[in-house]
Amino acid sequence: MSPVESRALSGGTAIVGVGASRFGRLPEESVLTLIGEALVEAVRDAGIDKERIDGLLVQTGSPRGADYDTIAQVFGLTPRFCSQTWSHGRFTATVLTHAALAVSSGLADCVACVTAAKNSTVGRLGEANHPLAHEQLREAGGPHGEEAQIGMSSPIAGAALGFSAYCRRYGIDRELLGEIPITFRRHARLNPRATERGPMTQDDYRQSRPIIDPLRLFDCSLVSDGAVCAIVTRRDLVPDARRAAWITGAQGIQAGRDTFIFAPVGLGVAQQSTRRRSLAQARELAVYRMAGCRPEDVDVLGIYDSFSALPVYALEDFGFCAPGDALSWIQGGRIGLGGEIPVNTNGGQLSEAQMNGWGQIRELVMQLRGEAGERQVADARRAMWLGVGGDALMFERE
């Protein structure tokens, strides 16, 4: 690790404010109303004036959300550093890393990261009436490996192929996967903001509607409308150091022939090799080296869970357990509140809302501050974000 890298990102910047809108199916609401709820809550939470915001990074933008220029205009912001990722999720850690780099390099002092999505009114991804439908006929495959010309529509197809290949390779009973949505639902029941708060049993899970075998409705994230905002600034501008979630480690999303968005590295789907990352290799990842810690030092995890199998892969790719072990390892409450490493204590995208992981980012900040109420992980000092694309962030409290 070069001195420049560690100065820029390891402990030099922090999330100082988080806010969220209402979540759920809110077809009559303007997405701008939802962004307003999240933005105002985050600004108040940070204890700053809106005028301090001079950077604006937008996760999804139009057509599900709103673009950076619209947001700045509507809310009277005058950012001097703006950026925006594509119309899908995935770039949670990347957006926060760009915010940290911007404030540490002086391109901005205080960056608002905004994700917003109005999913209830744009149709279902994979159907022809969705504004992103053309992507599944994209050259070299859609964003999740779709090839509509062979009937392979919708992101869940790639997730189903990945999970089948995983079960085949390790000889695993697919019913073990129920532990993920059931655990996250248990967490959501303690979260007043969560969309789905009803109980979910193993029977409920087994009986949920098949979508693409072997995946079922309860393996899929929710159809959600809402917005989340996180405000990032650097050490000398942090309003209250005790409430800051310091960014102490980061690594970017990875790509290449050995990756597939819905599989661990080297699973052997798409054009991947069959060389999985070993436990020893995973424990030496850049995010751990930058933060100077190891998986066992993490108190609470947030993981991207647009499909229930994704956290399984992330736990292996980031060294929480060995390749092929995660589905057995998570059984019996290990990733639940009170377990060895609580995961998605907000309920995740499966039960709180499909906010592309930003609900988990907000939750991790609240956990580090001790503000998670009934969901609080005792003495949470170090929180980590994992994406199945290889992106990660480490947060610590002072």
Next chain:
Amino acid sequence: MTRMQLIESIEPLVNQLNAPFWEAAGRGELMLPWCAATQRFFWPPAPVSPFSTDTPMAWRRAEPRGSLLVAVTYRRSYLKALDPIMPYAIGIVELDAGPRLQVHLRDVGLAAPGCQGRRVEVYFEGLLPDSRPVPMARAA
């Protein structure tokens, strides 16, 4: 060549880069991108081999045989055009030639657990009577 349309479509986007694959498919043949530098087939089509810095892609006929890695069955319809063929399956074939190819499976029986690893033949047919031939697989 195909123009991208925002109406419901199951037609692949054909252009100069990938046309040899689709033209061969129309004749019922499997043509794959070939890297002369490393003597390997690859997928998807690329102007330059992914295994080399500057070797242009060539095309070669490949044996349309391999084994079925996995297959999954659609229980929910996404494209209205395909409602008549529901339920159908899609899968990944590990071609003997090297690359993996995603295929349509008319026989959902091939998505049953015991069929993983089964030998299959890749062939080309339209999903619907009037649509362009696409890669499919059946038990060899």
